[in-house]
Amino acid sequence: MPRSQSTPVRRSLLLIADIGGYTDYMRTHRLSLAHAEVNMARLLDRVVDAAPGFDLVEIEGDAAxxxxxxxxxxxxDLVRATLEVAAAMHQAFHVERRYVGSNLCPCRGCTEVDRLRLKFVAHVGEVATQTIRQRQKLVGIDVIQVHRMLKNAVEIPEYVLLSDDLHRLAGATSPPLGTPIDQDLEGIGPTRAFAVDVSDLPATAALPSPDPTLRSRLRRTLAVAGAGTPYLVGLRRPRGAAR
Structure with a gap:
C-alpha cells in the first residue's frame, strides 16, 4: 500500500473556475473533438494565468x-480577492475565446467555442495537503463543499457563487452582495450561498483583442490543426472522448 503524508490544517480560500457548456461542446466527431481539446487547453491555460495570487491545485476536466x-x-481581503480574480479570469477567458474562434477551421470544435461560458464557486475553510505517490491534493470537508457547490440552481449564465462562510466576511453592503441561493449539498446538508453576476463586477484593465487580419487567422488555423493532430491520429486521447 502507498504511504501518504498530510500537512497541518490551514485556512485557505478555495476557488473553482468551471467552463460551462463543456459536455455538449465535446460531443462531436473526431476532427472537432481533437480541435475542441486543443481549444479547451488554451482557454484553461489563460484562465489559470489570470490568477497569479492563487495556486493551481488541479485541472479537473473542464475546471481549474x-x-x-x-x-x-x-x-x-478574502472577498475582494475572490471577486477581483474572478473578474480577471473571466476577461482573460473571453479574450482567449475570441482568439480561438477567429481561426478559419469550419469544424464544430472551432466554430462553436463561442457557446462556452465561465462560472465560479468560492469558499473559505480549513484544508490539509495530502501527498500520495509524490502527488499532492487538498483534502478536508471544505474541499468537498466547494466541489458540491458546482451543482446548483443559479440561472445567471456566468456568476461567482460565494459560500455563506465567505459571503458573511464582506459584512453589510449596499446594495447587498449577490442573490441568496439555498442548497442541500450531498454529505454537507442545507447551506446558503450567494450568486454574483460576473457582468456586475468592475472591469479589469483592457486586454488586447485578437488581430483580425487574414494572415493571423491563417496562422491560428495552422496552429490548431498541428496541435490537434496527435488526438486525431490516436496518439493522445481527448479528455471528452468515450473510453
Whole structure:
C-alpha cells in the first residue's frame, strides 16, 4: 500500500473556475473533438494565468481548482480577492475565446467555442495537503463543499457563487452582495450561498483583442490543426472522448 503524508490544517480560500457548456461542446466527431481539446487547453491555460495570487491545485476536466492561503489576509481581503480574480479570469477567458474562434477551421470544435461560458464557486475553510505517490491534493470537508457547490440552481449564465462562510466576511453592503441561493449539498446538508453576476463586477484593465487580419487567422488555423493532430491520429486521447 502507498504511504501518504498530510500537512497541518490551514485556512485557505478555495476557488473553482468551471467552463460551462463543456459536455455538449465535446460531443462531436473526431476532427472537432481533437480541435475542441486543443481549444479547451488554451482557454484553461489563460484562465489559470489570470490568477497569479492563487495556486493551481488541479485541472479537473473542464475546471481549474485553485487555492490561496488565507493567512495574512483580512476578512474583507478574502472577498475582494475572490471577486477581483474572478473578474480577471473571466476577461482573460473571453479574450482567449475570441482568439480561438477567429481561426478559419469550419469544424464544430472551432466554430462553436463561442457557446462556452465561465462560472465560479468560492469558499473559505480549513484544508490539509495530502501527498500520495509524490502527488499532492487538498483534502478536508471544505474541499468537498466547494466541489458540491458546482451543482446548483443559479440561472445567471456566468456568476461567482460565494459560500455563506465567505459571503458573511464582506459584512453589510449596499446594495447587498449577490442573490441568496439555498442548497442541500450531498454529505454537507442545507447551506446558503450567494450568486454574483460576473457582468456586475468592475472591469479589469483592457486586454488586447485578437488581430483580425487574414494572415493571423491563417496562422491560428495552422496552429490548431498541428496541435490537434496527435488526438486525431490516436496518439493522445481527448479528455471528452468515450473510453
Amino acid at each position: 481548482f485553485m487555492s490561496r492561503p488565507a493567512a495574512g489576509m483580512t476578512e474583507a
